[in-house]
Amino acid sequence: IRQDLASARVAASGGDALGTPVGELLTRDAVTVGPDTPIREAAQIMTRERVSALVVVEAGRVVGIFTDRDLRAKVVAVGGNPEAPVATIMTPDPVTVDAHTRAFDATLLQMDRGVHHLPVCQDGAPMGMVTTSDLLRLAQADPVYLAARISRAPDADTVARLAERLLPLIGEFVRRGTAPQDIGRVITATADAATRRLLALAEADLGPPPTDYCWVGLGSQARGELGASSDQDNALILDDAADTVPGAHDYFAALADRVCDGLDRAGFPRCPGDVMASNPQWRRTASDWERRVRDWVGAPEPKAVLNSQVFFDIRAVHGSERLVDRVRCEMLSRSRGSRRFLAHLARIACDWQPPLGFFRGLVVASRGEYRNTLDIKAGGIAPVVQIARLHALSAGLSEVSTLGRLEAAAAAGVIARTDAENLAGAIRFLRGLAYRHHARQIAEGLDLDNHVDPSSLGTMDRHRLRAAFRIIAAAQSALAIQYRVGQM
Incomplete structure (x- = not known):
């Protein structure tokens, strides 16, 4: 019955499971064992319940996950002791998701962490389990x-x-x-x-x-x-x-x-x-990168600042995360205490000028290939990215995404929450406009660019575009005062 209900919810959403909370996609309750359960007994439970993984629970909380892969690799293949407790071979502190997490986010989390099973919890207590296969079946053509x-x-x-x-x-x-x-x-x-x-x-x-x-x-x-x-x-x-x-x-x-x-x-x-x-x-090497970071921050020449902007947005994609954590720690500690380095970043953030005229109207190119258009990346998206990075680095925050940085910076008090929310709204609108522009170019077989003709937009979108650019210009003015950009 629960499987039918899950299918019905997907059908009701137009076949798009991505926005569906994972808690609504569960077809059965969580199958759990305690950490002291013998491995042999856990294997028998998996066979009886026809599941490929068990949630290991202690005092009502998830403390581990035990999969058939663990059984094969850590017991059968190496002649392990089947009477040993599950805790000896389980994956401790597994990645979990809240019942309200969208299937979209759960899928990306599985891909990012390379895990196949995700315990679903509500208020910390296990509700069930979703697997990669579950999500693929729900929307395999998505x-x-x-x-x-x-x-x-x-x-x-x-x-x-x-x-x-x-x-x-x-x-x-x-x-x-x-x-x-x-x-x-x-x-x-x-x-x-x-x-x-x-x-x-x-x-x-x-x-x-x-x-x-x-x-x-x-x-x-x-x-x-x-x-x-x-x-x-x-x-x-x-x-x-x-x-x-x-x-x-x-x-x-x-x-x-x-x-x-x-x-x-x-x-x-x-x-x-x-x-x-x-x-x-x-x-x-990690040590060489640490030296390079110290050089970039300590002697912020134009090329050094340019390189640091790219490198200071950094995320592990594959391999040993301890190496990137080590370099990131050096990066955050050095940049947070360097007023001179941050001032150079502020100058760059202010150099990206929104295409606004004296009376705050939209300004388009008057000649050339992009005549009668404006660049929404150079004039809007790029400066918000720069501003968010600057505020995050000034507070030593490890957030990397632009929206995450704005939220974290507001929470840390380095930018007013209203200003952070306005910048977040501006970049959301500009990115949405960019994707719509690119989708049209792709459909028409055109080369991709970020040059939008304001006359092709509806009245509301033109109004929003002006508002977004004004928000960005105001944020740049505040930075210029804070870091004395005109005096550099």
Whole structure:
């Protein structure tokens, strides 16, 4: 009956399960055991209940998860003791989701963490379990599952062929009215999946890596804000042992070349500024990256500030997260205490001018290829990204996404909550406008750009566009006063 109800809810939502709370998709109650339950008894429960995983509960709270994979790999394959307690081989403190979490967010979480089972909780108590297979069955033709298919691609050619489906799907998201931040997360999830799969394929050919490493996404990929026309920004952080292991640097150079080439073929073009792991300057040991961060912050020359802007939006995509955590810690501690460095970031944030005239009307290009249009990225999206980054770094906040940074900065008191909410509203509108613009260009077979003709917009959208630019201009004025930008 519960399975029928779950199917009915999906049907009632037009077949789109992405907005459905995962708690409404559960087909049975959680099957639980205590941490002291013998492994043999737990296996018998799994067989009897026909489940592939058990939630391990203590005092009413989830403390672990025990899967059939754990049973095979940690007991059967190695001759383990079946009478030992489940706690000895379970995954402790597993990733869980609240019952109100959207299926969309649960799916992206599974892809990001590489987990197949997600315990669903309400007020901390387990309600049930959703698996990757559950979510795939619910909406297997949905665009969000492209990343899941890429993660199983047998070779780089298949990764590229699957990734070609991404751009045409943007129009589908726009048609649905999907929130722009969610569109960005899906595009980013696709890039992440392609990166991870290409890394796995490269390792299969080159052999296991000689040391730990972490492949990191930079810029818009790190922020989860990739657009339809975004290029690559990535780097490698290597364990310090790479400097002493013979051939390690040659191995990682070959690895990076394969992955960056594969991403280019998959529709994520090479960075014009060569900010990619295939460039030795963006492939360093953790200690070397820490020194580089200190140099960037301590001597904020124009090129150093430009490089730091890209690198300070950083997120682990694959590998040892301890390496990126180490570098991020250095980055946050150094930047927070450097008024000079932050002032340079403020100047750059103020350099991106919204296209507003003296009387706050919209200003369009008067000549050239983009005549009668305005650039919503350079005039709107980019300055908000810069402002959010500056406020987050000034408070030593680890948030990376633009909306997350604005919220965290407001909570920390470095920006007024009203100002943060206004900037968040402005960038949501501008990103939504950009995706609509790109969807039309894709449908018409045009090259993608960020130049929008205001006369093509409705009255309400033109009003919102002016309002968004005014909000951004006001935020820039406040920064200019706070950091004395005109006096630099």
